[in-house]
Amino acid sequence: MGSAEPLAVVQQYIDGFNRGDVEQMAAAFADSAAILDGMAPHLWQGPTATRDWYRDVLTEGELHGASGYCVTLADPVHNNVTGDSAYVVVPATMTFTVKGTQMTQTGAFFTVALRKQADGWRIAAWAWTKGKQ
Known part of the structure; x- marks a missing residue:
């Protein structure tokens, strides 16, 4: 799943998330990668x-009756590449349903550090900064 551009890997990861394709998401990740999120265990x-x-995510969603997650990325506020390292910060909007009611979370940021490997860029870490609901 390598790509010549870090931002393309970030979008591939989000596309996999939106389709519920955990294998596509995992393919964008470096083996030593980390995720930091507001949901326990964080x-x-x-x-x-x-x-x-x-x-x-799916377990937490079941507890709250949430499903149908979809993330849309805006233009990056940071898309910096230095050698084999990249830093991407993208404003994001997430929509989902809770017990049949459509919800929209705005003002979120998806912050991603990437490393260039022999076969292309991979996500080394990401953090989701929750916006408003």
Whole structure:
């Protein structure tokens, strides 16, 4: 799943999330990657981080009657590449339903650090900064 551009990898990851394709999400990740999110346990690390995080997203969603998650990214406010490292910060909007009611979270940011590997860019870490609902 390598890409010549870090931002393209970020979009590939989000596209996988929007389709519920955890394998596509995992393919965008470096084996030693980490996820920092507002949902407990807040930190996921290592080669199974994406799968573990997504499993926890679905479990949390079931507890609250939430489903149908979709993230839309705006133009990046940071898209910096220095050698084999990249830093991308993208404003994001997430829509989902809670017990049949459509919800929209605005003002969020998706912050991503990437590393260039032999086969292309991979996500080394990401953090979601929650916006307003």
